[in-house]
Amino acid sequence: MxxxxxxxxxxxxxxxxxxxxxxxxxxxxxxxxxxxxxxxxxxxxxxxxxxxxxxxxxxxxxxxxxxxxxxxxxxxxxxxxxxxxxxxxxxxxxxxxxxxxxxxxxxxxxxxxxxxxxxxxxxxxxxxxxxxxxxxxxxxxxxxxxxxxSSPMTFEEYVDSIGDDRLVIDMLVGALQRLLVYPAQGFMIEQPVPDEVSAAYERLIGAGFTSRLIPPPPRSGR
Known part of the structure; x- marks a missing residue:
């Protein structure tokens, strides 16, 4: 739930x-x-x-x-x-x-x-x-x-149109992660993320909405 x-x-x-x-x-x-x-x-x-x-x-x-x-x-x-x-x-x-x-x-x-x-x-x-x-x-x-x-619709309307509540939230979390990590990889320009949005994102990860997250790059070792 x-x-x-x-x-x-x-x-x-x-x-x-x-x-x-x-x-x-x-x-x-x-x-x-x-x-x-x-x-x-x-x-x-x-x-x-x-x-x-x-x-x-x-x-x-x-x-x-x-x-x-x-x-x-x-x-x-x-x-x-x-x-x-x-x-x-x-x-x-x-x-x-x-x-x-x-x-x-x-x-x-x-x-x-x-x-x-x-x-x-x-x-x-x-x-x-x-x-x-x-x-x-x-x-x-x-x-x-x-x-x-995009198509003008509310969050609730979009969730209803997809028909999978958890998947939509997973996708929102994954999209924000990419905004945070892709600029350093040269894929996009940097976009500031307000503190309250970052906090909401972290709470959603803690709640298990993680299926669309990309794994961190492997760390080089000696």
Whole structure:
């Protein structure tokens, strides 16, 4: 059973992951592949509002998407976007990326190859990946304005949409860990984490929400 304190801590971590930026017109929309088709829904909605003339969907498969999206995350995202009314000619597919860094690097290369000039990117991810996506793009795609966005929903609505309370909190904790450790590894720019968010994160780890944590690198010995 998840305690009321863990729910409150999870909500605080969730709020930190959100960038709270208002989407505005950009050169391109980039939808980051995942298990969540809501990313495709949000990207399609932004396109249909006229916020960009082209969408890149990026993503291969992972252990959490292989069964649900056997043709690959980006391909399934494209199919969903076309169902929602997006023009097929407006969608580019990048089917090889297996992590956020590759999402950014491979999408950037694909757009350069297609001759699309990019001054700004509307970066669409799962809600709790907004800050991570932003920090990664700022590191790997300098010189462009990055607006990080997702489907507008509350923490409770997102938990209900996934249908697995513990998994969602595990993912929130894992995403925050990456914000803390990846800058030193050169994967993203540093993002300050308020003390109260760090404390909530540590309490969630202590409560056992650890399935999405990455192990520390091995220590060299003599």
């Amino acid at each position: 998840i305690t009321a304190k863990s729910w409150a801590d999870a909500r605080q971590v969730w709020n930190h992951h959100l960038m709270h930026r208002t989407p505005h017109p950009c050169s391109v929309i980039v939808g980051l592949g995942s298990h969540d088709l809501g990313v495709a829904d949000a990207a399609a909605g932004f396109y249909l509002r006229g916020l960009a003339p082209v969408i890149v969907f990026t993503g291969s498969t992972s252990p959490t998407t292989r069964d649900r999206m056997p043709r690959g995350e980006a391909v399934h995202y494209r199919e969903r976007a076309l169902e929602l009314g997006v023009s097929a000619s407006a969608v580019l597919v990048e089917p090889k990326a297996r992590n956020t860094g590759e999402n950014i690097r491979f999408s950037r290369a694909l757009l350069e190859e297609a001759g699309v000039r990019v001054d700004s990117v509307l970066l669409v991810s799962k809600p709790y990946e907004e800050r991570r996506a932003y920090a990664t793009a700022r590191k790997l795609w300098p010189g462009v304005d990055v607006v990080s966005a």
